[in-house]
C-alpha cells in the first residue's frame with residue numbers, strides 16, 4: 001500500500017496551493033494530490049471566462065460571507081499575486097481591482113501550478129474518487145487511510161481540498177463534505193451562491209436577451225436588504241449579471257416574500273426622471289407610445305416598462321397624462337420581480353455553507369479530525385465576484401499546506 005506524508009484530496013485551486021506550499025515548506029515531505037477527475041484543475045480553466053480572475057486589489061473582509069470569515073485574518077498574510085509571480089506568471093490589475101494573469105489565460109495559470117508542483121516532486125493521482133477516510137493503525141502508527149472503491153493509500157496528514165457542490169461537471173460534487181458530515185463535523189447546509197435568480201417566467205419572457213444597467217435591490221418583506229449596481233441580464237425565467245450574483249446568497253435567508261427591485265435610471269431622482277419623461281413626451285408627442293421610451297431604453301425594455309406601468313396603453317406618447325408619467329417614473333425607479341428560487345448548483349459559481357468555523361483552528365486543522373486540514377470552498381465562506389473566491393482558495397490552501405508540512409514529521 002502506498003504511503004505519503006501528506007495526501008491532498010482535490011486537485012483544484014486550494015489543493016494545488018496546499019501541495020506546492022507543503023513542498024516549499026519542507027522539500028523532504030512526500031506529497032500526493034488525489035483527484036477524482038481524469039485531470040486536475042478543470043474548474044480553474046473555467047474561471048473568469050477562461051481568463052482566471054485570481055485575486056483582487058481590495059481584499060476587504062466585507063466582500064466575504066460565512067462563519068469562516070475570521071480565517072481571513074490568517075490568509076491575508078499570504079499574497080496570491082506574489083505566489084503566481086513566484087511561479088513566473090506576471091499578473092495585473094484590470095483597472096477595476098480585479099487581478100488576472102497578464103496573458104489573461106486560465107490555462108497559463110494552471111500550467112504554472114502543474115509545472116511548479118512537478119518541479120517540487122508533488123505526485124498526482126487522477127481518477128481516484130475518494131469515498132472514505134479513516135484513521136487506522138499500521139504497525140502501531142496512526143495513519144489516515146484514504147480509499148476509493150478500488151484502492152487505499154495512506155498518509156500521516158491529509159488536506160481536504162474537495163471544494164463545494166457548484167458545477168459538479170467541473171469536479172466538486174460535495175462528496176468530501178459528505179465524508180466530513182459522516183465524521184461528525186458540523187456543516188452549514190450548502191446552498192448555491194453567485195447564481196442567477198429565478199422569477200415568474202411570464203414576467204421576464206418579453207425581456208429575454210435584454211441587458212441594462214441598473215441598481216439592483218434585494219428586498220424581503222418590502223425592505224431593501226442589500227443592493228448592487230451593474231449590468232442586469234434577462235434570460236428564460238432568470239435574472240442574472242454580476243450585480244445579481246453578488247446578492248443572490250440572500251435568497252437562502254429570505255426565501256419568503258423575496259423580490260428584486262431594479263432602479264433603471266440610478267443616477268437620477270424620481271423627480272428628474274419625471275422631468276426627462278415630460279421632455280421626451282414633448283419631443284415624441286405624435287409618435288406611437290411604443291416609440292416613446294426607445295431613446296432611453298432599448299425598444300423591448302421601453303415597451304415593457306409602459307406595459308408594467310399602465311393598465312391600458314395610449315395611442316401616442318402625447319396622450320400620456322402627467323399622472324401616468326409619475327407611474328411610469330415609479331416603475332423605472334422600482335421595476336420589481338418576485339424571487340422564486342435560484343438556478344441551483346448547476347449554475348452557481350460558488351457554494352455557500354460548508355465546514356463551520358468552530359470546527360477549525362487558525363492552522364486550518366480540524367478539531368474533530370486532528371492531522372486533517374480543510375481549505376477552499378469546503379469551508380463555510382465565499383466571496384463576491386471579482387477574484388475573492390480564488391484568492392481564498394489559494395491562500396487557505398497555502399496556509400493549510402504549510403502547517404501540514406510543519407507537522408508531517410510528528
Ligand SMILES: Cc1cc2nc3c(=O)[nH]c(=O)nc-3n(C[C@H](O)[C@H](O)[C@H](O)COP(=O)(O)OP(=O)(O)OC[C@H]3O[C@@H](n4cnc5c(N)ncnc54)[C@H](O)[C@@H]3O)c2cc1C
Nearest residue numbers: 010012013014036047048130163171172376377387389390
Ligand atoms: C464557471 C466558474 C467561474 C469562476 N470564476 C472565478 C473567478 O474568475 N475568480 C474567482 O475568484 N472565483 C471564480 N470561481 C470560483 C472558484 O473557481 C472556486 O471558488 C475555487 O475554484 C474553489 O477552489 P477549491 O480548490 O476549494 O475547489 P475546486 O476548485 O472545486 O476543486 C476541488 C477539486 O477536488 C476534486 N474532488 C472533489 N471531490 C473529490 C473526491 N471525493 N475525491 C477526489 N477528488 C475530489 C474535484 O474534482 C476538484 O478538482 C468560478 C467558479 C466557476 C464554477
